[in-house]
Amino acid sequence: GQNIDQPTEMTATEGAIVQINCTYQTSGFNGLFWYQQHAGEAPTFLSYNVLDGLEEKGRFSSFLSRSKGYSYLLLKELQMKDSASYLCAVRDSNYQLIWGAGTKLIIKP
Amino acid sequence: DSGVTQTPKHLITATGQRVTLRCSPRSGDLSVYWYQQSLDQGLQFLIQYYNGEERAKGNILERFSAQQFPDLHSELNLSSLELGDSALYFCASHLESEQYFGPGTRLTVT
Numbered sequence: 485g486q487n488i489d490q491p492t493e494m495t496a497t498e499g500a501i502v503q504i505n506c507t508y509q510t511s512g513f514n515g516l517f518w519y520q521q522h523a524g525e526a527p528t529f530l531s532y533n534v535l536d537g538l539e540e541k542g543r544f545s546s547f548l549s550r551s552k553g554y555s556y557l558l559l560k561e562l563q564m565k566d567s568a569s570y571l572c573a574v575r576d577s578n579y580q581l582i583w584g585a586g587t588k589l590i591i592k593p
Numbered sequence: 594d595s596g597v598t599q600t601p602k603h604l605i606t607a608t609g610q611r612v613t614l615r616c617s618p619r620s621g622d623l624s625v626y627w628y629q630q631s632l633d634q635g636l637q638f639l640i641q642y643y644n645g646e647e648r649a650k651g652n653i654l655e656r657f658s659a660q661q662f663p664d665l666h667s668e669l670n671l672s673s674l675e676l677g678d679s680a681l682y683f684c685a686s687h688l689e690s691e692q693y694f695g696p697g698t699r700l701t702v703t
Binding site: 515525526528529532571578580583584585586 | 595634636638641649681690692693694695697699
């Protein structure tokens, strides 16, 4: 079957760095997405990786290793507004998105 | 603003009733996806339409149905509603890569 694993919850301190991991087993691979979702709001797109390596976008970076079925989202200089759920999703061989359950990130002052 | 619109924003109804949720994709996007998200749960993919045709089906109950019209807007019909159907319902559209989500419809079944 297809499976995406992320930690359920993480806690970090304002100003610090946090890494949210995602491992996946899917039928084929056509890209991995990270989304941010604040409580009660719609998910918003953060990043897309299709090749191995690191993609940097401001305070957020995303890394992919296809051979290991592994990705991480790195958030630097954490701000209180970064408190949200972070969703990992993989596009499979049928170009369907398989979603992880999300990681709830709690930022403490 | 993602460019995806959904109506209504909130809906409160009773068990056994039927409701229709509406979604308009971003201009130029041919695909519409419907998702259900119960409180503190992950996104559950329900169904996808592409240019009026059903493209993929997820965990959609038989009581639920959807369609996409020639103008590309889509409707999700939920019938014989149960308390457990209370959730946020999102639609999303995409053209090439990432999906863009609408603001969602919060359905409360009492």
